Amino acid sequence: MDKVITADDAVVGIADGASIAVGGFGLCGIPTTLIAAVQRTGVSDLQVVSNNCGVDDWGLGPLLADHRIARATSSYVGENKEFARQYLSGELEVELCPQGSLAERLRAGGCGIPAFYTPAGVGTQIAEGGLPWRYAADGTVMVASPAKETREFAGRPHVLEEAIVTDFALVAAAKGDRHGNLVFDKSARNFNPLCAMAGRITIAEVEDLVEPGEIAPDDIHLPGVFVQYVVHAPGVEKRIEKRTVSNPGAAA
Template identity: 80%
Template sequence: MDKAVTAEHALTGLPDGASIAVGGFGLCGIPQTLIETVHRTGATGLRVVSNNCGVDDWGLGILLNDRRISRVTGSYVGENKEFARQYLSGELELELCPQGTLAERLRAGGCGIPAFFTPAGVGTQIADGGLPWRYAPDGSVAVSSPAKETREFGGVEHVLEEAIVTDYALVAAAKGDRHGNLVFEKSAQNFNPLCAMAGRITVAEVRELVEPGELDPAEVHLPGVFVQHVVHAPDVEKRIEKRTVTEVGR
């Protein structure tokens, strides 16, 4: 099955309020072409699951700046000042989640596992509840996280975390074939395979598009069964989240 389409075709019909898992870590491995296409669709009220939300003018920051995102499930606010401003002013709902837990919630969703127990977060507001999800304009907490079930295993307390399954998943790969088999480059493996597994409709942008049979099965990081659409995006601009320089000779 040839899954190669344009980005516009892959995201036709993306509805307001859709939930979307988005791969990447900082600005590494983000599906910039697909994010820009989502912006052009005009969809709003989006519920995003991603480690972070890019920076103010790149990555998911493009959607944040245009008030297209209503809720974020993530681990890191990072360098995005607008992300922090919207959350603290009550314009955006935010569920902060330990990074490893977020990764496992996505993987579990892709594997059909409804929930799992983990020791991460026990004894904190992650398990006990009370984390501010949304602030009111006056600075008070409008919505807070609920308490979660805990249980002891082997003498260690664990908290129950629910899996994540989203309407769409947007990911970026270094290479992919027309059947949707994907190869990720180095640290771009971060959240991309996990997000791809969690999406009901997964769209992958690939820098290099090859024909079926050209990929060595041993080098495939994500099989095409998880991918519905492949978008060839060979010339995507790459940016550095925070550039640090040192004077020559020092």
């Protein structure tokens, strides 16, 4: 039951072309230790599922800059200039998905639900197809999204979204025990539990590693049944995506 290993040992099974769900929202709650370990392996052609792709020099940004990511399923990618460049130049395939739908697709994958209907995306290219997934070098669309099944419920149209299940999941937690039970800190809870549920093999980095029984059952945000490996990662650097400060003298 002791699932604690090193970061490098935890990611050794990730091979070229693997699909990986990565927790975090912006730079909040991202598994930086595990991402760095993946980068050290040299694997490429990764298919990443993450709300966003970090910034140019942090989060998933370094993997992207090294051309290790072949495909990204994301909601918000506007803070990464290299992401935009690779997408528009045809180097990266991108599936954009409404944020709530992405969250539910991950949760559904972890619950064994193959698909679900949602009103999000009805009347747009999300439902009707034609959203550019990959561009050619000349700027034309090489791969476009397919049309999705729609159906009315209570007189309102809904689009069918398929669940997401990935080969691996990388998540970050504030506290965890050796059995893989996890506690997330405030907004860092974001996509982490959902990604953990969606991964066939889930690796969690935890800042505070405790012994089994030290976390009260009612305080556990994600039970250890979803986690295969635990990596102790204290003192991880945390960056702010956009720092906004006020100028007290401005009003005067």
